[in-house]
Amino acid sequence: MFSVTVRDHMMVAHSFRGEVFGPAQGLHGATFTVDATVRRPELDADGIVVDIGLFSEVLAGVVGELNHRNLDEVPEFAGVNTTTEFLARTVADRLVERLDARARGLCAIAVTLHESHVAWASYERDL
Numbered sequence: 001m002f003s004v005t006v007r008d009h010m011m012v013a014h015s016f017r018g019e020v021f022g023p024a025q026g027l028h029g030a031t032f033t034v035d036a037t038v039r040r041p042e043l044d045a046d047g048i049v050v051d052i053g054l055f056s057e058v059l060a061g062v063v064g065e066l067n068h069r070n071l072d073e074v075p076e077f078a079g080v081n082t083t084t085e086f087l088a089r090t091v092a093d094r095l096v097e098r099l100d101a102r103a104r105g106l107c108a109i110a111v112t113l114h115e116s117h118v119a120w121a122s123y124e125r126d127l
Contacts, residue, residue: 006059
């Protein structure tokens with residue numbers, strides 16, 4: 001299996017509902033390093049998994065929609081705890097939507113959001 005990973009970052013503000021979140025129930029900031037990986041079993045006719053430049057641009061667009069936002073104020077996230085896990089899935093799903101036809105032959109995507117050098121969460125799905 002071949003894979004390509006590109007990286008970006010984003011800074012958000014948000015709060016959580018539920019005692020399990022302790023002090024994170026209050027509005028706080030988070031800075032994430034975002035790694036996006038796509039996989040395919042064989043290289044395409046050009047000998048690549050995906051155009052890295054294109055993949056980087058698509059990731060930057062997705063991350064740019066969330067960067068410097070208070071996620072508590074984003075209508076589509078109303079009533080949702082925008083946890084690292086939730087955001088990893090959101091980024092992955094948006095990447096798939098935007099890669100569409102350019103992603104022919106890709107079989108999986110994984111997105112990892114690093115909260116720090118010691119904690120991160122991932123979401124992975126088949127295509």
